[in-house]
Amino acid sequence: DAGVIQSPRHEVTEMGQEVTLRCKPISGHDYLFWYRQTMMRGLELLIYFNNNVPIDDSGMPEDRFSAKMPNASFSTLKIQPSEPRDSAVYFCASTRGRDSGYTFGSGTRLTVV
Amino acid sequence: EDQVTQSPEALRLQEGESSSLNCSYTVSGLRGLFWYRQDPGKGPEFLFTLYSAGEEKEKERLKATLTKKESFLHITAPKPEDSATYLCAVQPQGGLGFKTIFGAGTRLFVKA
Numbered sequence: 312d313a314g315v316i317q318s319p320r321h322e323v324t325e326m327g328q329e330v331t332l333r334c335k336p337i338s339g340h341d342y343l344f345w346y347r348q349t350m351m352r353g354l355e356l357l358i359y360f361n362n363n364v365p366i367d368d369s370g371m372p373e374d375r376f377s378a379k380m381p382n383a384s385f386s387t388l389k390i391q392p393s394e395p396r397d398s399a400v401y402f403c404a405s406t407r408g409r410d411s412g413y414t415f416g417s418g419t420r421l422t423v424v
Numbered sequence: 425e426d427q428v429t430q431s432p433e434a435l436r437l438q439e440g441e442s443s444s445l446n447c448s449y450t451v452s453g454l455r456g457l458f459w460y461r462q463d464p465g466k467g468p469e470f471l472f473t474l475y476s477a478g479e480e481k482e483k484e485r486l487k488a489t490l491t492k493k494e495s496f497l498h499i500t501a502p503k504p505e506d507s508a509t510y511l512c513a514v515q516p517q518g519g520l521g522f523k524t525i526f527g528a529g530t531r532l533f534v535k536a
Contacts, residue, residue, distance in 0.1 A: 342522065367523065412458055413458075415467030417466055
């Protein structure tokens, strides 16, 4: 298995633009998570899905952030409009069952200028 | 409020110099405690899950232990390739059940 695949690896965008981050989880994993990592706040859970259904989005910072999982093999995290304070590394992770460790992707480093 | 605190923030060791990393947690019931390793520019890599006080897990030079208030990651005779950030995470019981909270991590540097 190729692991959790995220794209793009790096994204530089101007303030106000729409940004879409993409994730392909490991086949057979029924949970998918979006995390954000910064030096100041560490790893923060934004949202997670179980069987493609959003379960908890309380970590989404504001309405500018949205996430979808149209099928078991694809998820997106969208920021519209983007702001400089959104600059961070965004990780997608997946797992099978509630008691397993997560498999993380390599992340998308987002820079909003 | 559920909280995870890791210490020290950074640790510098000589190759072969054993030591321990600490993870103290405050949660209203612990479902599980996880250890991850993160290399620069990569996502965290899962190492261990611990569920109950007294439990221990081992992998190569690493051993994780758990008490009711903290966990330790013991590194025996470390090598330079063990240099990384080690993250502790806890999963509280109850609620929506899957809100894993990560600590800030301990950056480990092992010098040859």
